[in-house]
Amino acid sequence: MGEKIIAIDVDEVLAETIRSMLEKYNYTWKWKKVERENLTSYNLREIPELWMTKNFALWMFVKFQMWSWLSKKIKPVKWAVEKILKLKEKWYKLFAVTARLSWMRFSTKLWLKRHFPNCFEWVVFANFFTNRARKKSEICKDIWASIIIEDNLETCKDCAENWIRCFLLDKPWNQCEKLQDGIMRVFSWNEIEL
Numbered sequence: 001m002g003e004k005i006i007a008i009d010v011d012e013v014l015a016e017t018i019r020s021m022l023e024k025y026n027y028t029w030k031w032k033k034v035e036r037e038n039l040t041s042y043n044l045r046e047i048p049e050l051w052m053t054k055n056f057a058l059w060m061f062v063k064f065q066m067w068s069w070l071s072k073k074i075k076p077v078k079w080a081v082e083k084i085l086k087l088k089e090k091w092y093k094l095f096a097v098t099a100r101l102s103w104m105r106f107s108t109k110l111w112l113k114r115h116f117p118n119c120f121e122w123v124v125f126a127n128f129f130t131n132r133a134r135k136k137s138e139i140c141k142d143i144w145a146s147i148i149i150e151d152n153l154e155t156c157k158d159c160a161e162n163w164i165r166c167f168l169l170d171k172p173w174n175q176c177e178k179l180q181d182g183i184m185r186v187f188s189w190n191e192i193e194l
């Protein structure tokens with residue numbers, strides 16, 4: 001596999017999506033606030049803290065991802081911009097690999113273009129939760145990536161089992177007792193040394 005190809009997740013690794021969505025949510029439901037730090041799951045249909053129906057939560061999240069590039073609400077994750085530029089300087093080839101659905105291509109690409117211009121070779125959509133869903137480990141093999149930077153623990157487990165080195169960005173929803181070989185927990189982009 002290519003040594004210099006890295007797959008990078010979008011939501012919560014490059015983009016502070018849920019933080020921005022919760023700001024909106026907490027503004028609307030002031031009496032029922034949800035703190036990002038308390039989230040035990042990132043599956044929008046499983047977050048018990050959210051005071052809304054499961055489908056509505058999912059709809060709100062997708063709508064947010066769709067339109068946020070226009071409103072400039074979703075900010076990049078701290079140190080992501082600086083670190084990505086450093087990786088580019090070292091001639092790494094970067095691919096954005098997201099669980100998002102492919103019909104979000106337009107808004108996703110525009111958001112990436114705004115905050116990470118000319119940084120990514122390609123954006124790959126894994127279409128999670130649909131019948132066209134693909135495992136990120138498969139995508140990594142397709143694009144010859146030997147490293148992935150992720151916030152989803154299950155995705156990291158899947159990739160580590162397929163010999164892909166994982167950097168798991170520490171988040172409230174990916175806590176666990178022990179990580180298997182091949183997965184390294186990092187607390188910020190600054191800790192990722194390549």
Ligand SMILES: [Mg+2]
Pocket residue numbers: 009010011012013150151152
């Ligand atoms: Mg993510």
